[in-house]
Each structure stands twice: as C-alpha cells, then as structure tokens.
Amino acid sequence: MTRRESREVAITLLFERSFDYERTASEIIDSAVEERGVKISAFARDLFLRADENLGDINEKIERCADNWRIDRIDRVSLTVLRIAACEIDYFPEIPIEITVNEALELARHFGEEDSVGFIHGVLGKYSAGIEKPLAKKKPLSSESEEDSEPVIMSDEAAE
Secondary structure, eight states, X not given: OBHHHHHHHHHHHHHHHTTOOSSOHHHHHHHHHHHHOOOEXXXXXXXXXXXXXXXXXXXXXXXXXXXXXXXXXXXXXXHHHHHHXXXXXXXXXXXXXXXXXXXXXXXHHHHSOHHHHHHHHHHHHHHXXXXXXXXXXXXXXXGOSOBXXXXXXXXXXXXO
C-alpha cells in the first residue's frame, strides 16, 4: 500500500469519526476492517490514531491559520484533509513538509471540491511557516515511489 493510499484510508477513517464520537477510534478501525474489508496499513492506522488523539490541538492551530474561519464553518472534507496534513506536519518529523502539503492538495482534489484546494494550500502554508523538520531528508531519485512497507491489517474474508 502506498503512502497516498494510506493517507486516503486515514482521511476516510477520520471523516467517519467526525460523524461518530460515540465509538472509540479503535472501534472505527475494527468496523472498517470487519464490515467493509478495508485494508489499513500501519501508517494509515498511526496517522488516524495520532490525529484523533490530538484533535483539540490540531483544530486550534488550524483555526488560527484559517483567517476569519471558525472550525465549524470549514466543510467537513476540507477540514478532514487539513487535520490529517496538520497531524503529519506536527507528529511525523521524518516526512518533509513539502510532501505533506502536496499530498494534502492531491487528496483535496480527489475527495473535495476544486475550490477547496486553494483554501487548504493557504492554511497549510501558514500552518507550516517556520517549522523545521530536522529528521526530514530528501530521498534519492531512485526511491521516489513512497511505498509503505509496513503490514496491512485486513479482515479474514478480505485475505482469502
């Protein structure tokens, strides 16, 4: 599963979570795997869980960076993309900010409206301003494909 596919899964899980705070994040993961046969890589799981755990802090930072926009005014798809990208910026120091922002814009095009791409780009630009990621390193050209080599979680039915 590629990193982009893992991000897509994390976005769908966090989007589902935004409608259902009665269940735990783990229950949402289990439901996705068991009921819908969703494959969840370790990266997707970590990204979703970390975003969910830090949602209050992430929301506060997004709201500060979204000029004159309260969290409750941002459409749910754009907000979910922003939350995942913000989580990646803050809690995944090995991933360069440029990759995170580019992936967020591609995912915004995939899941949302074209109009939201500019908004997301502006918010993430402000969000990431001044952040340095000392662990992030440019990858050599020979390894440009971002494969996620971590195990994939799937239901017994999907594995057959």
